[in-house]
Amino acid sequence: MKPLLLLVVALASFGCAGIGKTVDYDPAVSFHEYQRFEWATDAAGVQESDERKAVRAVFDAYLTAGGYRWVRANPDFLVHFHMAPEGFDFPEAYRTLGYRPSRNLPINLDGRLYSSDALVLDVIDRESRELVWRGVATRVFHGLTGAFVRVELGVDILMRSFPPG
Secondary structure, three states, rough: HHHHHHHHHHHHHHHOOOOOOEEEEEOEEEEEEEOOEHHHHHHHHOOOHHHHHHHHHHHHHHHHOOEEEOOOOOOOOEEEEEEHHHHHOOHHHHHHHHHEEOOOOOOOHHOOOOOOOEEEEEEEEOOOOOEEEEEEOOOOEOOOOOOOHHHHHHHHHHHHHOOOO
């Protein structure tokens, strides 16, 4: 009976743990001028998994509810996300999708150790192809299995900080 009680307590603790959030952005960018977005993967012609499409749909809903319009051509900004269950290979994303961190973002932004339960959202200025905003939500995935535990809540918490200011 004791092992079952420990399992119930552990699961309850995980379910109640709050989602953590970290946001970094380039203060020189006029985010209020952004109105139209496109997914960086679409712009680069990258095929996505069903899991990524599901997470993207959650972001889409928040972006459009925030007044942003998805377009296929001439967006103001591009959007891309990284999911811990897939691992973080930022240099590969930059090469494949053609963007780089802004010089005005904190030094060694990609040198941070992101946990296995993190969801990272990047906002890229289309014209400069620079990463100008990054939000990180933690405790979104189940760290051991990679299961999508609280993606909608994680996206909600991140999108409350976009645009900054």
